[in-house]
Amino acid sequence: MNFLFPAAFFLAVLIPAIIALYLQRPRQRLRVVPSLMLWQRVLEREPRRRFLGRLRRWLSLLLQLLIFLLLLLALARPDFFRPQSQRSTVIVLDLRSRMQAGNTFFDAIAAARQASAGAGPDEQIAILGAAGTPRIISPFSSDPIQLRQSLASLTPSDGGGSLDETLGLARDLLAGRPGATRLLVITDRPLPESTATPAPAAATQVILTGSPLDNAAILELAQAPLPASPQSAEVFVKIANFAAAPRDIEWELRLDGRTIDLQSQKLAPGEQRDFSSIVPAESLNSLTGFLEARLTSGDKFPVDDTARTWLPVQRRTPVLLISAGNPYLEGALKADPSIALEILTPDAWRASLAASFRVVVFDDWLPADLTLANLPASGVLFFGKVPGETGQPLPVADLTADPRSPLLWNVDFTTTRFANATPLPPAPAGWRATPAVTSASGPLVLALESPEGRRVVATAFPVAGSNFPLKAAFPLFISNTVHWLAAGPAALPNLRAGQVYLPAEGESVATTPGEKHDAWSTTPTLLDRVGFYERTDAHSSSWLSVNTADAAESDLRTATGSGGLLLSAARFAGFQLWQWLALAAATLILLEWWLHHRRMTE
Numbered sequence: 001m002n003f004l005f006p007a008a009f010f011l012a013v014l015i016p017a018i019i020a021l022y023l024q025r026p027r028q029r030l031r032v033v034p035s036l037m038l039w040q041r042v043l044e045r046e047p048r049r050r051f052l053g054r055l056r057r058w059l060s061l062l063l064q065l066l067i068f069l070l071l072l073l074a075l076a077r078p079d080f081f082r083p084q085s086q087r088s089t090v091i092v093l094d095l096r097s098r099m100q101a102g103n104t105f106f107d108a109i110a111a112a113r114q115a116s117a118g119a120g121p122d123e124q125i126a127i128l129g130a131a132g133t134p135r136i137i138s139p140f141s142s143d144p145i146q147l148r149q150s151l152a153s154l155t156p157s158d159g160g161g162s163l164d165e166t167l168g169l170a171r172d173l174l175a176g177r178p179g180a181t182r183l184l185v186i187t188d189r190p191l192p193e194s195t196a197t198p199a200p201a202a203a204t205q206v207i208l209t210g211s212p213l214d215n216a217a218i219l220e221l222a223q224a225p226l227p228a229s230p231q232s233a234e235v236f237v238k239i240a241n242f243a244a245a246p247r248d249i250e251w252e253l254r255l256d257g258r259t260i261d262l263q264s265q266k267l268a269p270g271e272q273r274d275f276s277s278i279v280p281a282e283s284l285n286s287l288t289g290f291l292e293a294r295l296t297s298g299d300k301f302p303v304d305d306t307a308r309t310w311l312p313v314q315r316r317t318p319v320l321l322i323s324a325g326n327p328y329l330e331g332a333l334k335a336d337p338s339i340a341l342e343i344l345t346p347d348a349w350r351a352s353l354a355a356s357f358r359v360v361v362f363d364d365w366l367p368a369d370l371t372l373a374n375l376p377a378s379g380v381l382f383f384g385k386v387p388g389e390t391g392q393p394l395p396v397a398d399l400t401a402d403p404r405s406p407l408l409w410n411v412d413f414t415t416t417r418f419a420n421a422t423p424l425p426p427a428p429a430g431w432r433a434t435p436a437v438t439s440a441s442g443p444l445v446l447a448l449e450s451p452e453g454r455r456v457v458a459t460a461f462p463v464a465g466s467n468f469p470l471k472a473a474f475p476l477f478i479s480n481t482v483h484w485l486a487a488g489p490a491a492l493p494n495l496r497a498g499q500v501y502l503p504a505e506g507e508s509v510a511t512t513p514g515e516k517h518d519a520w521s522t523t524p525t526l527l528d529r530v531g532f533y534e535r536t537d538a539h540s541s542s543w544l545s546v547n548t549a550d551a552a553e554s555d556l557r558t559a560t561g562s563g564g565l566l567l568s569a570a571r572f573a574g575f576q577l578w579q580w581l582a583l584a585a586a587t588l589i590l591l592e593w594w595l596h597h598r599r600m601t602e
Helices: 006-023 037-049 051-056 058-076 104-116 144-152 164-175 327-334 351-356 473-486 564-571 577-597
Strands: 087-094 123-131 133-141 180-187 202-208 215-226 229-242 247-255 258-267 272-279 290-295 306-310 317-322 339-344 359-363 379-383 432-439 442-449 455-459 499-501 508-510 525-527 531-536 541-547
Touching: 006 058, 058 577, 087 104, 087 164, 104 123, 104 144, 104 180, 104 202, 123 144, 123 164, 133 144, 133 164, 164 180, 215 247, 215 272, 215 290, 215 306, 229 247, 229 258, 229 290, 247 272, 258 272, 306 531, 306 541, 317 327, 317 351, 317 473, 327 339, 327 359, 327 473, 359 473, 379 473, 455 473
Parallel strands: 087 123, 087 180, 180 202, 317 339, 317 359, 359 379, 379 455
Antiparallel strands: 123 133, 215 229, 229 272, 247 258, 247 290, 290 306, 432 442, 442 455, 499 525, 508 531, 531 541
């Protein structure tokens, strides 16, 4: 056994003083009484008070010496784990999301506090946190109070990841330390063999906390526009049952806080199953587009019971129509309430006007200097005239429509008749061209996408060159085309908690999830909490959705807490040995006080 403050044993010189004070004869006080017969009992006790005669009641002296000894040991701070020579210890504390399950993290913190209590002149201790990426909680210190304070406000993250990087950093720190070295890992499951192999000079000890638990989790939530209805979304959900028995799992789909779907299925032990649901276009007219899948039955690991993704919210799309007058085209654009239409005549056109609109429609007219190389940043619909066209008439026969095209949702071209059409020019190099409607002579409706994401739709016929404007499908075609060209703010990919997000130039991201933010960042930002993080740039605002989404974190059946001697001591109220000694001394003081008032001690 070692002592943190061995100088406290110099107080042992007070033991003779305690014995001497106990043996000291009390000073006699004279009293005049009518008769000595009433004080016979007192007189009989008097001989015992003479010097060594007081030892006949040795229990009082024994209690006083025992109390002093306990206080002396408490001041000396005994430590069974203190090394005989200089030693350096690095504590690696697992901060991954699964440590939130049950009492796992509470036990881990208790074990870390117990281990950090060994810091002193002979032992320097550093604390690292492992939450996917290493986190320095405390540098090397010999002050146990400072180490305990660094653990006081610590919470696990919502992310997963590996311990490898943090363990590598810990071993690097120990490699340059003098004397003996020790690596202490506090986690909820054994380390893999490749990870557990220590550096030659460092002894590795693993403290396991927690216990196996059954759990259900949402592992994935994703969405994509319906090919047949781009304004609607199809939602995909993956749910897992990490339990030893089959389980009925009910989950709900919520959009901006309101439930839009509810499903229930029975999953076998360890089974993972995919589900899907449709979010119609009218439901997307929400305030934020926050879509959440949530398990309705709670468990001891709630962080994976909810997954989230952001749906681009439908807003009114500003559209500029350049036309000399076309009631059919104007009527079709005005028929869609999600389109905010402005109309200009060709002589009023200025290239700078396009910056204020998501879509520009040229009705059988082109600016003289416009080419596919200098198109405005907006989506563009060319109706009748296209830059680079030859102007030669195109015979239309054997019409074919692509039913998978987003431009043709609920649009039927089979009965359309064309009076005249013009061959469309070939797509520029690097552009992707997708014909929506073709004839034997070439495409009649062509969707183009540039490598930068710019979109163009060109028709080989003017509005008046067919009977298409007379059909009910014409407004649908115009609406589908405008929404495809506008594209909306792209749904950003879902991120896992613990990832670092790198904002692009001119972009900033909130440092905390939610609709209210205290700070923004334009530098790489660690997203270690689940939720929605707002992302903004000069032109738009969107949301990053962050989830745990990790089967390794959600499968709690492999937790194997054991703890050993150190954890057992930490769990026992987190007291250190000197604190127990002080408590025992206080208990004996109360006992001595009680015995004294019972006339059993002096």
